[in-house]
Every structure is written in structure tokens, then in C-alpha cells.
Amino acid sequence: MPLRNRVRPDGELIATAARGTLMGNRGVLHDDDRRIVRRANSILWISCRLEFNGRKQEVMRPGRYTQLFFLDDAVALAAGHRPCGECRRDSYRAYLDAVNRATDDPVANATDLNRRLRASRNSPRRSAAVADLPDGVFVDSGGDFRLLWNGTLLRWTPEGYVDPIRAAGEATVLTPAMSVDALRYGYRVEVHPSAG
Secondary structure, three states, X not given: OOOOOEEOOXXXXXXXXXXXXXXXXXXXXXXXXXXXXXXXXXXXXXXXXXXXXXXXXXXXXXXXXXXXXXXXXXXXXXXXXXXXXXXXXXXXXXHHHHHHHOOOOOOOOHHHHHHHHHHHHHOOOOEEEHHHOOOOOEXXXXXXXXXXXXXXXXXXXXXXXXXXXXXXXXXXXXXXXXHHHHHHOOOOOOOOHHHO
């Protein structure tokens, strides 16, 4: 039976056999029986490579952080996570550089970045014209989570993207504003191969 540690674009956790391309965490979310008992237990919400330096981990080991899985980088950003500064160092630096290009008040360090990202992901969602958004942003389009990619809105499923429609109109933006700015100012998001 799949564990409830797969992340949707809105940040909610579901149980599915689909693994995705990235792993991450937001602290210890599970109990000793591997049941999710909280949404977060840290302001450090990161997304990591599935493999790094040959490290092996038991998933949802009691007392250890809860491994979460994302379809891809775009889902992780939409859910409020940022690239890990260790296993995804280049992506982390690119994200930080893009965030700093978007503001007159540069991020001082990782702790400052985590604090600002928490504030951004906890801010109310807003509506925007889809045409004004950068590629890699997720929107809620009539109850579907959709990725804006190359002029289309692709519907998210745990296994990949399906049902492309033309990008038009207004929609509720799921991706936190800080990550929208990072995408707008040059962060190159990695997407699942099903996005085409």
C-alpha cells in the first residue's frame, strides 16, 4: 500500500504509487506507524535529488524527517519548496540569484530565504491573467492543477502531465509569489518528460 508522502501542486499529501523525479522534506510529519500527523514541522521546505552520493534511507523511519516525493521541480515550487543547497547546489544558487534579481532587499542567507518563502507560501492565493505568468507556474483552472508550459496549460496527475489546453484567461496562481518571481527572473525549472 502506498504511503501518503506524494505532494500535489497545492502542497497537500496523497498516497499514490507514482514516485516522481524529486524528493524533499518539511520536517518530521509522520508517527511511528508511518501515518502523516502534521502538514509541516519546519520552515525548511526543500526539494532534493532522488540519489546523492550513494546515500540510502529508510522511508519514514521513526523520528526522522518524512521523505516527500514530487512529480518534478515545478510541483515542488508550487507546493512551496525550494531547491536543496547541498544535493541541488546549482539549482539552489540559480533560484537564489533569480529571487534576488526580483527584489531591492536581497536575501541574506538560507535562513532568510526559508523565512521569506514561508511567508510567501502562507500568503493568500491571487488570480492573474495566465498570459502574464512565466513558464513553470501552476494555476488552479476550474479545479484542475495545471502547469503553464510553452503556451499551454497541462493538467497534473501523479504520473505526469495530460490534457493540454491553450493558455488563456484568468486563473488562481498556486505557485507562491516568491517562486513566481524566481521563474520570471531566470530560474529554469525542471519539468517531468510528459510535459513535452
